[in-house]
Amino acid sequence: xxEPDAYLSNFGVSGRRVFQGALEESRRREQFYISPGHILxxxxxxxxxxxxxxxxxxxxxxxxxRSAVEALLEKSRRHx
Numbered sequence: 709x710x711e712p713d714a715y716l717s718n719f720g721v722s723g724r725r726v727f728q729g730a731l732e733e734s735r736r737r738e739q740f741y742i743s744p745g746h747i748l749x750x751x752x753x754x755x756x757x758x759x760x761x762x763x764x765x766x767x768x769x770x771x772x773x774r775s776a777v778e779a780l781l782e783k784s785r786r787h788x
Contacts, residue, residue, distance in 0.1 A: 722758075726750045738786045745780040752777065 716724050729750030730742050739746070752759050752774060763770045 722755060725754045729754045733781070737781060737784070739781075739784055743781075743784060745777055745784065749777050749781060 719727055726747060730746035733749050734740060734742050734746045763773060
């Protein structure tokens, strides 16, 4: 993976927070790449109000989305 700092200048404050959260989650899971699932997971954790309002607007069960993202990341490849 390229150095993450090279990408950070492309984001605003909340975007940086989500990107860094996705990067941390990727590393924690020993996956060492960032997928849309990692970004969604970080969005769930760091931008709770945005996630909540979006989910309510779409009339989707937030616990279902959280479980689906967790399952997706658990099935993702690991790079050790």
